Amino acid sequence: MPLVFVEKVKGALRLSALDRRAQALGLAPGLTLADARARIPGIHALEMDRAADARFLARLSDRCERYTPLVALDPPDGLILDITGCAHLFGGEARLRDDLLDRLGRGGIAARAGIAGTPEAARGLARFGAAAVLVPGREAGAVASLPVAALGIDAETTLVLRRAGLKTIGDLAGVPRAALAARFGADLVARLARIRGEADSRISPRRPPPDLVxxxxxxxxxxxxxxxxGVLDGLAGQLAPLLEKRGEGGRRFEVIFFRGDGKVTRLELQTARPLRAPETLMRLFNERLEAAAEPLDPGDGFDLIRLAVLASEPFIAAQADLERGVREEEEVAALIDRLGARLGAAAVQCFVPVDTHIPERASREVAAAAFSGNGGTWPRPCPEAAPPRPIHLFDPPQAIEALAEVPDGPPLKFRWRRMLHEVARAEGPERIAPEWWHRNDDGALRDYYRIEDAAGRRFWVFREGLYGEAAPPPRWFLHGVFA
Amino acid sequence: MRDTLSQLKRRLAALEPAAPRPAAGRIALGCPALDTALGGGLLRGRLHEIFAASPAEASTAAGFIAALSSRAADGRHCFWVRQGFAETEAGALHAPGLAALGLDPDALILVRARDGLGVLRAALEALRCPALGAVIIEPWGEPKALDFTASRRLALAAARSGVTCFLLRLNARLRPSAAATRWRAAAAPSRPLSVNTSGAVNTYGAANTSGAANAPGAACFDIALLRQRAGMAGTSWRLEWDHALRVFNEAPPLSGAVAALPAGRPAADILPLARTG
Known part of the structure; x- marks a missing residue:
């Protein structure tokens, strides 16, 4: 049965993609489903799922990273690979293309591929032309017969060009550039230059290219x-001298396992300090592999393993006779890495002070492995006063029922977690106003009180808003607990 | 026969805690009565277990541990290993509050684990690193993984690396463990700030405007030493933590209507657990 995918366009269900049988029966994208059904009664229609397509394309781009780390998406159904300097690893450009098409074919994907000196020329050839492998410098001739749509311009411009009799790239190339720019904008001229190989351009890869591979x-x-x-160990051994030559160590590493059947598994590792010793790296990867939610599944086996340094930093070589402090820092950093590899880097955190009056924002927790340097200073313990801030903070603050003696005084008693607390001592208010200069801060004025109940437990409560203002009446919250 | 015996002796000797590292000593807490009871201070490189007297006193016990750690760490890093649920129940650790209490947040690493087993494994890993000043373990309730064997493992790791380990027990009952000391921390009414000092503006610029003489003062704890390996136990103190000098002081008796010293936090409650040695 012919299979078509439909999508709602301007209130009507229209075909947006079809299989070969449907194409052979003369159906085309853009036709309404009703018309298509009238012509071919037996078609099977499914709803188009663009998000699933995008996910599939991303998976394909992962698979294609075996050829080059620089893979860009050309949505909805294309990929652009920058294979500069990579082709020789696969026995030349034509062989690389054959290998790629062969692998995709085994995965049930029919694809076309073109290779040219610029991404636009390759894209045009693959989508509209002979899907050839071009020798650099021959683009202008090869793309001359392609339709203007190969420029990747919108349908409206295509239509206007066609009406003007400019049907192919070759036609367009014969028109003076100044006239084209005046009528259609500089963008069209730039596209024309790039597809003809007159101007070079770079793709923007889906993932940033690694430092070292x-x-x-x-x-x-x-x-x-x-x-x-064993292979990983060898790769780490290859990277170490390269990093050493640059005087650097890696802060973020990634291993990519390419399976024969196309599945790609990635494993990322973040370290608290620049690292390049293969033994340390291997220990961390071992931890990471053991802690992985699902064990590494080799299936029929991996046919390519890549170790990449995603981020690196200057490496300060530790000397044997360094003082205690530096060596201890190193040991702590190594411990952070080990725990991070096991529990996830986000589970091991350090505190960074933030200059704000809003208590819940005064301290930020960041992954200890990713943090370097000092963020600021903490308030010092003040000898004359009690600690002004609690050691435990609830975010969001917890609502309490409180009874105050005077409208803007501290509470007399309050109920929190079904327990009634009689207030014995209180201090306040400390008024904290919302930071109106932050766009998302729509909080109300808070009056904070440090209070102590009859049993000696110390709490930090606040009243949101003021009495006597417009409704609703102010509410009380418990924000933290002191030692 | 003799062979077997000496072999057995050797094996038993191997099971004994390793000789403490040379730097190991005692952490004086600053309060003479307390330090005397401890034989000079809290032992470094040991496991110390602190129970919150009630679930509502989680912050009290945590604060007591923060104070102990700031004395134990001595500028080195502290690792605080928390079970996820403890955060929901007791609140997130607030670094400015810890800083005000005297524990340096820059030297504090927070480790979060999902369950009791994860907490213990992470803590054990941290305890093996001799560069740390203290490791604080905060499971919630009574995880099945935290049995006598687990506490013994922690104690051994602490002895080997010389890192002091504090086990914070929230919502938990007393069970046998290999801890060197075992404490119960309860909240105690603070000494109100006197009129002349409470008028002072605190670090955040909040003036004390109402009830000047009745502002809550420095952190106070009712601390009971439930058990001490090879030492006396069953005593309790009311301690005040001086966050600026980072020492404990015995709190002077309070005047007025505030609750009296719990001279008898029921002794019967403590003594059966106070077996020593």
């Missing part, structure tokens, strides 16, 4: 975990 290809896929670790 080491990888290994296997003719026979490997699946034993010991072998995998």
């Amino acid at each position: 080491a990888e290994r290809n296997f003719a026979e896929p490997i699946s034993q975990i010991e072998d995998v670790l």
